[in-house]
Amino acid sequence: MELDVSFWLTQFLNGLANAMVLFLIASGLTILLGVLGVLNLAHGSFYMLGAFLIFSSSIIKNPSWFWVGLLLAPLVVAGFGTIIEAFCLRPLYGRERLYTLLLTYGFTLILDDLVLLIWGRDYKSVPIPALFEGRLTIGDFSYPVYFLFIIAVGPLLGVFLWFILNRTNFGKLIRAAATDSEMLDALGVNVNRVFTGVFALGAWLASLGGILAAPMRSVEPGMGVEIIIESFIVVIIGGMGSYLGAFVGAVLIGMLKAFGIEILENFAMIFIYALVLPILILRPRGLFGETTI
Amino acid sequence: MSAFRKKAFFAGAIILAIGLLSVSTSFAAKTIKIGVLSPLTGLYSIVGKRTSQGINMAVKEINDSGGVLGHKFEALIRDSETNPASSVRTARRLILRDKVFALLGPLHGGAAIAVLQESKKLKTMNFPWAATEEINTKFCSRYTWRVGSSAQQTSRAGAVIAHRLGLKKWATISSDFSYGRSVVRQFWNYLKERDPGAQRPYAAWPKLGENDYSAYINKMQKAKPDAIYVGLFGADLIKFMKQARSFGMYEKVKIFTDFGGNHVVLKALGDQAPFGHWASSRYLHNYPVSAANKRFVDNFRKAYNVYPDMTAGEAYSTVHVIAESIRRAGVVDKEKAIDAMGGVAFNSPEGWIIMRPSDHQGWQSSFWGVISKSKKYPFPVLSNIQVISPVEGSHPDENTGQGCRK
Numbered sequence: 001m002e003l004d005v006s007f008w009l010t011q012f013l014n015g016l017a018n019a020m021v022l023f024l025i026a027s028g029l030t031i032l033l034g035v036l037g038v039l040n041l042a043h044g045s046f047y048m049l050g051a052f053l054i055f056s057s058s059i060i061k062n063p064s065w066f067w068v069g070l071l072l073a074p075l076v077v078a079g080f081g082t083i084i085e086a087f088c089l090r091p092l093y094g095r096e097r098l099y100t101l102l103l104t105y106g107f108t109l110i111l112d113d114l115v116l117l118i119w120g121r122d123y124k125s126v127p128i129p130a131l132f133e134g135r136l137t138i139g140d141f142s143y144p145v146y147f148l149f150i151i152a153v154g155p156l157l158g159v160f161l162w163f164i165l166n167r168t169n170f171g172k173l174i175r176a177a178a179t180d181s182e183m184l185d186a187l188g189v190n191v192n193r194v195f196t197g198v199f200a201l202g203a204w205l206a207s208l209g210g211i212l213a214a215p216m217r218s219v220e221p222g223m224g225v226e227i228i229i230e231s232f233i234v235v236i237i238g239g240m241g242s243y244l245g246a247f248v249g250a251v252l253i254g255m256l257k258a259f260g261i262e263i264l265e266n267f268a269m270i271f272i273y274a275l276v277l278p279i280l281i282l283r284p285r286g287l288f289g290e291t292t293i
Numbered sequence: 294m295s296a297f298r299k300k301a302f303f304a305g306a307i308i309l310a311i312g313l314l315s316v317s318t319s320f321a322a323k324t325i326k327i328g329v330l331s332p333l334t335g336l337y338s339i340v341g342k343r344t345s346q347g348i349n350m351a352v353k354e355i356n357d358s359g360g361v362l363g364h365k366f367e368a369l370i371r372d373s374e375t376n377p378a379s380s381v382r383t384a385r386r387l388i389l390r391d392k393v394f395a396l397l398g399p400l401h402g403g404a405a406i407a408v409l410q411e412s413k414k415l416k417t418m419n420f421p422w423a424a425t426e427e428i429n430t431k432f433c434s435r436y437t438w439r440v441g442s443s444a445q446q447t448s449r450a451g452a453v454i455a456h457r458l459g460l461k462k463w464a465t466i467s468s469d470f471s472y473g474r475s476v477v478r479q480f481w482n483y484l485k486e487r488d489p490g491a492q493r494p495y496a497a498w499p500k501l502g503e504n505d506y507s508a509y510i511n512k513m514q515k516a517k518p519d520a521i522y523v524g525l526f527g528a529d530l531i532k533f534m535k536q537a538r539s540f541g542m543y544e545k546v547k548i549f550t551d552f553g554g555n556h557v558v559l560k561a562l563g564d565q566a567p568f569g570h571w572a573s574s575r576y577l578h579n580y581p582v583s584a585a586n587k588r589f590v591d592n593f594r595k596a597y598n599v600y601p602d603m604t605a606g607e608a609y610s611t612v613h614v615i616a617e618s619i620r621r622a623g624v625v626d627k628e629k630a631i632d633a634m635g636g637v638a639f640n641s642p643e644g645w646i647i648m649r650p651s652d653h654q655g656w657q658s659s660f661w662g663v664i665s666k667s668k669k670y671p672f673p674v675l676s677n678i679q680v681i682s683p684v685e686g687s688h689p690d691e692n693t694g695q696g697c698r699k
Contacts, residue, residue, distance in 0.1 A: 007515050014507040113334065121339040123561035125531050128539060135541055144539035147507070216536055217504050218528040222336050226502065258508045266469065266498055 006141035011258045017147040017216075019254025020154030024209030025227055026234035026246040027161060028202030034241020035178040035198045038089065038100045042107035044224030044231070046203040049077045050210025051126070051219045052115050058126045066129035074207045081203030085196050093195075108228075112221040124219040150212050154247075157205070161243055164201075174198055178241060233272060237279055239289020248287060324365045325625060327352070327612060328387030330373035330380055330398035330408065331422070336502075337375070337527060339557055340400055340604045344422065345370050346597050347608035348397070350589075354613075361616045364625055368612075373399035377407035384408045388415045394627060395615050397608070398422045402472045409437045418631055420611050422604065424575075425472045426479065429652040433697040438634060440614050440646060440655040441607035442575040444472055444551075445479045450659035450681035451522065451549055451573060452483035460520040460547060462492050464513045466506075466533065467524030469498040476524035476551050494518065499529075506533045510540050520547035527552070531561055543567050554662060556602040559673040566664050566673040573661045576606025576643045579670070580660060580678045589642035600670075601642075610641040614648065614655070653697045656683040 029043050050073055057069030084107065092099045132146040165171040176184045177194045185191045209227075217223070234253055238245025253272055260268035279286065329348055331341035345368075352366045360366065369391055373380045380399050387393045388411075396412050396419045399405050405423035412419035413434045421428055421437070424444040428437060455463075465481060467473040477496065484491050495516035497509040510533075513521060521542070525533050530552055537543065548567050552558065554574030559566055578590050578600045589609065593601040601609070614637055619625055621633035635650030646655040662675030 007511060010511045011508060014505070014511060017507070018505050116334070116338060121342050123339060123528055123531055123557055125535065125561045125563065125565065127563075127565060128535075135539070142541060146539060213504075216532075216539070218532045220336055220528050221338075223504075226504070257505070261508050261512070269500070 006139070009141060010143060011262065012255070013143055013147060013151065015254035015256075015258030016154075016251065017150045017254075018257060019250040019252075020150050021209050021213045022227075022231055022234055022253060023154050023247050023250035024157060024212070025206050026231040026238070026250055027158075027243045028205040029228075029231050030235045030238065030241055030243060030246045031174070031198060032202045033235065035174055035181075036089075036093075036195055037097070038104070039097070039232075040199075040202070041101065041104040041228060042084070042111065042224075043104075043202065043206050044226070044228030045108050045111040046077050046081060046206035046224070047210040047213075047227050048111065048115065048221070048224035049080065050074060050207025051214040051217075051223065052119055052124075052210075053077070053207070054211040054214045055119070055124050055126050055219045063130050066131075070208075070211055073211055074204045077207035078200040078204040082196055082200045085199035086192075089199070090192060090195070108225055111224070115221050126214040126219060128215045146215060150216075153212060157208070158243070158247055161205075165243070170194075170197060230272075233276055235286070236276055237286055239286025241290065242286065242288035245286055245288030323363065324367045325361065325619070326391055326393040327366060327368045327615065328384070328391060328393035328396045329368055329370040330383060330387075330396065330404075331370065332375055332400055333370070333372040335375060337400060340422070340527075341372070343557070343602050343605040344398070344608035346593070347601065347605035348612050350593060350596060351609045351612035351616075354592075355616050361619045362623070362625055364619075366612070366616065369393060373401070373404060375399070375401040375404055377401075377404045380404040381407050381411050384411050384419075385415070388412065388417045393417065394625075394630075395420065397611055402470065406432050409434070412436050417627060418615075418634070420615075422607070423472065426475045427471065429654050429697070433653055435631060435698065437697070438648065438653040440611040440648070442657060442659060443654055444476045446654075446657070446659050446683065447551055447573050447575060448476050448479035448524070449483040449685055450661055451551060451571075452480050452487065453681050453685050454571060454661045454679055455480075455484055455520065455522070455549060456487045458520075458547070461488075461490060462494065462517070462519045463522060464495040464497070464516050464518040464520075464546075465493060465522045465524065466497040466499065466509060466513070468501040468503075468526075468529060470501050473501065473524050473526075474498070477522060480522050480524070480551070502529065504532065506536045507540070510537055510542065514540065514542070514545070518546055520549060523548060523550040523553065525550075525552070527558075530558055534562060534567060535565055538565055538567070543570070547571065553664065554603075554660070554675045556600050556672075559664065560600075563672060568664050568666060568673065570664055571661055572664050572675060573659065574603045574675065575659075576601070576603045577660055577662075577675060577678070578602075578606075579674050580662070581644055581680075583642070583644070585640050586642040606642055610639060610643070610646060610655075613641065614639050614646065618648075651697065658683060659685075 025047050032038050032040050053073035054069040057065045128146045132149050135142045135144050173194045177191055181191050234246055234249035238249030256271040260271040331344045332338055333341040348368045352368050355366045371383045396417055400422040402423045402425045405421035409419045409421055413436045418436050420439055426443055426445045465477045467477040495513055499509055548570035550572045553572030617637045617639050618630045618634045622629040634648050637648040639646050644658055646657045649656050659681040660678050662678035664673050665676040667674045
């Protein structure tokens with residue numbers, strides 16, 4: 001029976017590692033929805049850009065490549081997000097939501113082709129950073145250190161986000177903008193700047209997700225579109241605008257995937273939708289959401 | 294200018310125009326157009342790029358040596374988009390408007406089956422890139438052929454090696470779609486046939502494009518197999534390998550990968566490749582050490598500054614096989630070339646390929662080898678290469694061949 005304990009523990013950790021990557025993307029997505037009211041389909045592309053940038057920095061033959069990439073790449077992507085928000089998204093805020101949806105969808109297509117142009121078509125693989133190579137072994141139980149690193153980073157960023165939203169001036173402005181941006185504007189706050197900041201923060205988080213995922217997954221165009229679907233499910237479950245909801249939703253999805261294959265292997269995906277369905281019917285604003293979109 | 298001279302001038306101009314037109318059409322008739330459907334965008338665009346390069350090289354070789362029966366070859370390469378509907382649309386345009394002689398591709402199994410049915414309707418020979426076995430069986434017709442190995446040939450050859458090594462207890466993993474299923478089914482059935490004592494406590498079928506294989510890997514480890522057979526390909530294979538490596542699978546079991554010998558995969562994995570484990574590739578740049586292969590690799594590198602991968606080799610051979618069928622027919626005619634196709638033999642970079650009349654499949658050896666570091670190349674290659682005869686990997690005659698005469 002001892003083997004079984006380590007099996008279930010491994011499966012639990014697998015679910016958690018999966019959840020943390022999802023959380024990083026979904027948290028940005030949900031804050032954007034809550035504050036800007038924008039469903040940013042290009043959010044997955046920021047995840048992809050993070051992965052491609054860490055691939056580029058992995059070419060540096062020095063053990064510090066991962067840390068350099070981890071520090072710089074999200075800043076680059078956040079800067080890129082700032083430009084998109086300020087010049088393309090902002091003119092559309094007053095209009096129907098469909099416009100922003102189309103615009104951000106357009107960006108997913110453009111960015112998918114852009115990475116092909118810049119990085120070429122070859123398959124790409126990012127190595128595991130040397131510090132996190134190998135496995136943690138206790139008796140029968142043996143687990144990759146890198147997965148543990150991902151699992152640790154998720155809650156850390158969660159706390160960091162909580163701190164920003166609840167304990168800083170910027171966080172106060174974000175919450176105020178989410179509640180009533182017109183009033184905030186009337187009070188003399190530059191709401192546009194708050195929106196840009198939120199968008200950049202979302203891009204920063206998503207690219208961080210891409211960086212963390214890259215050594216375990218592949219780096220390819222289209223990876224953003226795939227992750228955006230799962231992240232959106234997380235947002236629906238957790239509730240739009242709630243980053244705590246994003247955390248809980250991501251963990252639920254991660255666990256369903258990990259344990260779902262144990263119960264009904266070929267139908268593991270069904271469990272996810274089976275969870276979404278009653279939530280949409282019984283609690284359309286999600287587990288922690290305050291408003292419906 | 295008198296009215297008469299004006300009329301004469303116009304008449305002359307018209308005659309000249311007609312003359313030019315007929316010259317240009319007769320000029321056009323002197324080319325044999327090959328339509329190509331490959332994924333030029335999206336996830337598998339590396340395949341599109343390499344197949345295009347292989348095709349362009351073959352076309353250039355044929356034209357440089359004077360063409361076929363006085364005709365030049367011309368390749369019209371189009372994006373297949375992996376979507377059956379748009380693949381069929383592009384195929385129709387190539388056949389009806391561009392009047393291509395033959396159609397190559399597409400790669401994706403579903404799109405390939407849709408396109409081969411359309412080519413059959415429009416009476417144009419079609420060489421899908423997809424390796425799905427159904428192309429030689431259920432969906433085969435007079436117009437459907439394949440030069441590259443079928444999934445069946447590679448997987449059965451894998452079973453031969455597996456049996457030779459005496460590995461008994463297996464787990465398998467492959468994507469849950471027709472090609473992925475067929476790879477593992479062929480391997481497992483053939484191994485069972487040779488070794489009834491072989492067992493398989495676990496078979497995993499993740500979805501195509503799955504990102505996280507850790508839950509499947511955990512189940513595999515629980516089953517405690519001696520070896521695993523991996524039918525995943527492309528980016529999925531790379532993801533799986535990296536995750537299997539971090540869970541320590543490289544040390545615990547023997548790994549067989551059907552697609553893992555492909556140069557683009559080994560190059561991407563680099564130091565994280567499963568060294569010492571078995572893999573196959575339908576074409577290898579380092580084997581066989583023949584004049585034909587050496588010339589192909591040298592020219593390819595000269596032209597594109599990369600090593601040809603599996604799909605480049607197959608695409609290159611396909612164009613040459615079409616040229617050979619026209620030479621054999623002795624006349625540039627779509628139907629006569631098909632009549633001459635069965636039995637065409639081509640000394641390809643991977644060795645002789647003979648087009649089998651019964652199932653329209655190119656008969657060729659399969660290669661399995663051990664993934665190794667190399668002094669000669671800056672990326673992993675296959676070594677200790679085992680050549681498995683086409684007899685082992687072919688479709689048994691009684692099951693196939695009937696469909697292809699339709």
